[in-house]
Amino acid sequence: MKIAIVGTGMVGQTIASKLEELGHEVYMGTRNANETKSRTDVNQMTGKSFSDWHSENKGISVVNFSDLPSDCDVYFNATHGANSIDALNMVGDKLNGRILVDVANPLDFSNGMPPSLFVCNTDSLGEQIQRTFPEAHVVKSFNTMNCYLMVNPSLVQGDHNVFVSGNDESAKNTFTSLLKDIGWGENQILDLGDITSARATEMMLPIWLQLWGKHGHANFNFNINAAN
């Protein structure tokens, strides 16, 4: 597939690398591509600079938001939640009729750590994005786990789940095929229903943060264990 990643941070890099490794044609969008590609400051989370990362991932085209191809099969929103709508607005009309996989969370760091959510309970970031881009087919997923687990489910042994929310069945089917491509098993993928169910997964962030603190690492995931 032809895939665009909106955002160039750790999450965007991790998803982009994996999808390119799987043979997809991958573009990465940023506000100022030349500035991003020349960055030599080390990302505290990944331990390397964007420039170093890109030199190891030369097959991925890093372009300005406005230069992303308009015919990608799937667009990923991998920006910080607080910046998502602004960034997606710079991608613009290209999103019309396209699949937009939103992996962001509405984290609010304005009161320090741990972050709270800037939207929750009766609305969600996924719904805000769907309302802002009504012609896009928004699929909310991946937001309940660390990015390394998104692209390598075998990092956690045994059963664990990835949730999927969205209004468009065809868009969810396409994303599900990508999930299987990555290595997610059919029985690990839980379709929660329409985009309003993004409220449910975004509101799992506080428990995720608690568990991250408790475990001291992010190699864990939620498994829904149900009686038959």
Added chain:
Amino acid sequence: MKIAIVGTGMVGQTIASKLEELGHEVYMGTRNANETKSRTDVNQMTGKSFSDWHSENKGISVVNFSDLPSDCDVYFNATHGANSIDALNMVGDKLNGRILVDVANPLDFSNGMPPSLFVCNTDSLGEQIQRTFPEAHVVKSFNTMNCYLMVNPSLVQGDHNVFVSGNDESAKNTFTSLLKDIGWGENQILDLGDITSARATEMMLPIWLQLWGKHGHANFNFNINAAN
């Protein structure tokens, strides 16, 4: 132990029955004990009236809130979240210095189904209760599962977890011993830290509700699957 259950609905009945079966001395508090005991209307969730339930559980003393013993080892808040503080106020000073296990969720049905939460994100019902009764040792738990699973963890096969939040270590230890008494395994019990972590478990309600709808039954639970 001597145990008081505040609330006489399905959750209170289920916890009370189990603890009495395990040999504890169980009291149940309600606004008007005579009225509650004479109720013959069938509870839609349990399929029986309070009167019928009590005739099968004669060993449990049903009394007015104000007549609950003041020397119980553990008090359970099993009222609806919206009524919890009013009900606990009627229990009053007896809670000072005592363990108060809060199993309620701050469900807001004012906009119909599914319910939203009347407090979340930067506060929680567990914290509201702790602030209202600063001398009580509030332990938040059991609020991420159906009541039948609370008292019978074997209803769900395989690994699954019960979360515990609270400021007082001794209170959490006493509650943990009750959990083990009920049948919860040491490795199933996850202590999340202080009472502010009740935000995290209360905010799991939306995903619980989504999964309840998806499964069509409530015999499921969350398992945290972590890499070693």
